[in-house]
Amino acid sequence: MLRRRLNRLFGRDERKVDSRTIYVGHRPCPATEALIPPKFCDNRIVSSKYTVWNFLPKNLFEQFRRIANFYFLIIFLVQVIVDTPTSPVTSGLPLFFVITVTAIKQGYEDWLRHKADNEVNKYLVTVLEDGRRACKESEKIKVGDVVEVVEDETFPCDLILLQSSREDETCFVTTASLDGESNHKTHYTVPDTERNLESLSATIECEQPQPDLYKFVGRMHIYRNNQEPAVRSLGPENLLLKGATLKNTQKIYGVAVYSGMETKMALNYQGKSQKRSAVEKSINAFLLVYLCILVSKALVCTTLKYVWQNRPGQDEPWYNQKTQKEKDANLYLKMFTDFLSFMVLFNFIIPVSMYVTVEMQKFLGSFFISWDKDFFDPEIQEGALVNTSDLNEELGQVEYVFTDKTGTLTQNNMEFIECCIDGFQYKYADSGTELDGFCVTDGPVNILQQKAGREKEELFLRALCLCHTVQVKEATGQGDGVADGVEDQVDGVMGLDGETVGPADLGGFIASSPDEVALVKGAMKYGFKFLGMESKNMRVMNRNNDVETYELLHVLNFDPVRRRMSVIVRTKSGDTMLFCKGADSSIFPRVRQEEVDRIRMHVERNATEGYRTLCVAYKLLSREEYDQADTGLREAKLALQDREEKLMAVYNQVETGMSLIGATAVEDRLQEEAAETMEALQGAGMKVWVLTGDKMETAKSTCYACRLFQRSTELLELTVRTLVDLGRKREERLHELLLDYHKRAVQDAPPIKAGVTRSWSSANQDYGFIIDGATLSLVLNSSPESNSSCYKSLFLQICQNCTTVLCCRMAPLQKAQIVKMVKNCKGSPITLSIGDGANDVSMILEAHVGIGIKGREGRQAVRNSDYAIPKLKHLKKLLLGHGHLYYVRIAHLVQYFFYKNLCFILPQFLYQFFCGYSQQPLYDAAYLTMYNICFTSMPILANSLLEQHICMEVLMDNAALYRDVAKNAMLGWGPFLYWTLLGVYQGLLFFFGVRFLFSNPALQDNGQVFGNWSYGTIVFTVLVFTVTLKLAMDTRHWTWINHFVIWGSLAFYMFFSFFWGGIIWPFLRQQRLYFVFANMLSSVSAWLIIILLILLSLLPEILLLVLRKPRGPHSRQKKPVVQSGVGETQSPRSSARPLLMKTFSDESNTIL
């Protein structure tokens, strides 16, 4: 997907025409003599896969592309065509069932997609056509149409905003369904367009469709009566995206620029690729083995058959003549059909029912996750959500956890903690009460102790009030209601949260980042209140309750590269001021050094305490300076090419020579039980990587707080900071550091035994690795001629030996890149990504298992995830509890299925040696069909749903138990061989035990003899009992359902056998089993052999259980043991503890 996207991006560059021209309202413009209406695609969205006509063939084709289905189809066809020992019904019926159910499910899903498509495509929109308002279906919109959209409607295509009903020429939009950001964004009309749209004559020149939601470059030429056309620049702020919703604005008009599948939304859609679990891969491998067994069995039998037939008198003795047709058949054809017949006879070794059972297990099993009340979060009134049931067992196999920081490890619930003005620290007292256990030692500090000069303070607070893009939520009751309702619908969080934007506050604030809200509210606590915008004027209420008004001249937007934002305002008195806030690293170089020295200490201390720090600076602009900046900005905004770069240059030019006023510290609290969860994950042998866009210091302190880094952890740092080294090339330094770290972490480390077991004894030095985005791209994409692959492998090796890796300053795409890199490295470990925001979607989609947190950053992550949980702490139970159990269950299910079919078919195979290789089935057709469907299916299904070999609490308390099943331990070749051998042993036993009994078939006390069907029935009875009892022995958790199903199955078998043999069935051609079962039970010898064989076949299993005993109870007896020695594994400290106050400096741990 990524590649495709990149290709598309590159492809755009290669395209000859790199812009499109749109005639607004399809009106010819004076400048262009001949109007050639350009061809654009229509506005239809097609997401469905099938139509009514192609559904059947296409769906069948897709289904039979699955190798298993195809195999069963072949078997079925063979049975139909060739004269085979079993009737086609035996394999046709289950196959038909499976195919039908799947087709219905897929058809239903596609029908829903059709419905959704239609809803969008047939939606009626108002289009201005030749001065009239006309209603059109959405799909009929053409590029160039002027479309009217009213409040709360979604935009039918990508539009350029021409006119808004709001006075300030703006409109508000929420893009929750696109990128998950639920805040209201402001979009602007193209400046100076005419109010009368009918007479507007303009062309728009813009780039070709591309998927980036936040990029748009265009230019609008407006033609007025014989005047020189006016040119206006168009940016993303003018573009309204399809899928976004209009808010707080009554009506807008826009001209369609991209339509249908060329809209950014359609281009952005990432096909959710099917994730396959590792268990499925194991199943396929086993399947291959069994297929080989099957084919070799058939080959052996066919060969022996012809060898045997060559002996005189064997092929066609007088008592058993062939029909004429058989005699005439071609020898080779006969051999081939014989081979196929054997295949059919033995094909039960790979049963259709296994797929059905596995699917059922997964489907039904996933209910337990959504039912789990421990996952229920009373705050958002939701439990866990399961988006796919295919990956349940993968949860028990995770080796790498990639977690987002903000919103995942931390709550993304910002709180203004303190500020520092001119080197003096200010702390607001009330914040202490909300954080239990963390109280400022020097008692409640009064609001603004007179430390810094009052002037400075007020300047600082004004800066906080002005330098942001926060909007005040409209206070009108109606507006509020709508907004609330929408937010509830969008993510269900906001309404209940009450903290950041709750209506309880006097003014609700809407902002793209919670930091800004926290800052504005922080200023409010100190008496400066931001009242909102009034047509380009920002109103602030100061401490004396006077309203100050500032004219907003320019907003120098925040971007992650610059890491700062500025506003230019004009005060009442006519002064032009620039306020700038941003990360310390981006502000410090731009202010005077002596100011920095006063504040740096505070900033660094705050950063190590895990607060997000921002520095605030200002600058008084002289008239000349302002004019220069103003023209620069306007010019840059108009540029069609390299607009970003040009803007950046102007920004950089303007934001210099500022003076630093102060710094702020905002706390992002840890999620509940974040530390315990992370500790448990590490204890379970998982490696935790924190991928965050945040800055290093903050992320590092979060890692310490989550106990991902311990005090003893040696930190290996590979960041831009460490790479800066006395004029040497960064590559060289990088190379050097990598080699050094590699030596330290990989070569000098004692060889880690058995792969995953990171012993947590202190003898082993723990390493933590820190890398930032810029360095990472240097590692991954270093110049092609240098040894980039070498860097990459060095990097990977270091990372694999570190317990925790922290990647900061990551772009969303880089997150996915990292996940992909780890996923594809040696041993292909199972990866899990957990995140809550739209920026985590890429890594959630990339990882084997994607987990979304139902946080406050919209629903995007949840929608794209495989599982969604309300809180991070639930991850522990999801992995250690559910994941472990599901893995054990499905592994057991798979092994058991192969085993039970091996010992089912082996006697049938052996019987061929005694029946002249004639494909005579040992068991009756009813038994052949029912074995997997009725007699032995329910117990294993119940077992695989309910089994808890170790109960949930113990699993949760002992994270180390997770290592027992790591690396697909229960589906390796070892266990597979064990089960196979068990199956072979039992199969041999069943067959030959009865074979020796039948050396004298007079088994009844009246001297009467038993025939071949009695033989088969005895074997089958032993088989059903053994296989069921074997399962009973494996069951460690006997609920009444297990009892019911296991004993019920056996009872059903007995009942069915009596019933089946008790009646002359009119529809059967042969009454083979008539009273066979009852006669068998009347024979003492049959009873004795059945009991003997069942016991004997289970004997090795019992023996193993006893011999394994020293290890077996170890896991179960651990419970009391652990409770006695809880100390180290479970720390009783409360989760609400704030970010720890470390007494040590983490710098000392960092190796530089």
Added chain:
Amino acid sequence: MMASSYNAKEDGHVTVPGGGTIQNKKPDNTAFKQQRLPAWQPILTAGTVLPAFFVIGLIFIPIGIGLYVTSNNIKEFEIDYTGTDMSSPCFNCSQSFSWNSTRPCTCALPFSLEQPFESNVFMYYGLSNFYQNHRRYVKSRDDSQLNGDTTSLMNPSKECEPYARNEKMPIAPCGAIANSMFNDTLDLYYIDPNGTRIQIPLMKKGIAWWTDKHVKFRNPGGNPNLTSAFQGTTKPINWRKPVYELDTDAENNGFINEDFIVWMRTAALPTFRKLYRIIQKKNNMTPTLPRGNYTLEVTYNYPVRSFEGRKRVILSTISWMGGKNPFLGIAYITVGSVCFFLGVVLLIIHHKYGSRNNTADIPN
């Protein structure tokens, strides 16, 4: 390939099992849904398994001994009368066999019993290398015809091919099994110490399963006159007489002839025996078959030389466990002893290492 994000939500609702409905509800706090059903968690420990081993051993060994003794007490006498050997009295018959010969070939085999057969004696015939379990053979029958269905009588199933019709006439009973019915006649004579031959009465009834005789096999049409009931059918190709002439006794004629029914129950293995006759004990005073010399008179109709088969006659008494088969007794004794032995070994292991393991576990 395309689906846009607006319907992702709907998709979610489709694929989420139960997700859609319970989303805004607190999950039910039932034991089942919370996986907290009360459960019995058996733990197999040496303490529970060891006694089981001993108990199994103690039960199995006596049963095994009982079985073995029982099997040994069963008297069994077997005589091969195939006649492949030049010295065999049936050599001539086996060599000169032809399907068309009208005069039956007979031969007499003398034998002597070293020990008397006290209780009822069951007389079996045994065939070797005869694949009654061959697939083509097993399916070559029409059970509805044998059940007295008149339409099937006239239209035998195609499974009976190539024994379904003979010169356009339906064969009754059709199929390879019926066609190849064993038709040697075996008679047993006791040679008195004074030289007189006494024919031993052989009972024809009670050799087939009761249900087969009374339910599964029925003569067509309920007509007491079998000849007319089988009107329009022809005898199997290799039979010498039609099905309604198998016996003179009406209760043992036609499809419900017990020899026929016994034959129709196909054997499990290529070497098999089938019950032929029962020699009933006359009274408690004299053994059924006293010690002494006997002659087996064979009407040799059944060719086996072409497929290298063997024919035997077995005289055997029967116990509660059936015919003579030492296997079961030996198996029980072996398994019993193995269990007992394992019990002892485990006990030693448990005593020696078990306690140490337990103590080692605790501080861990």
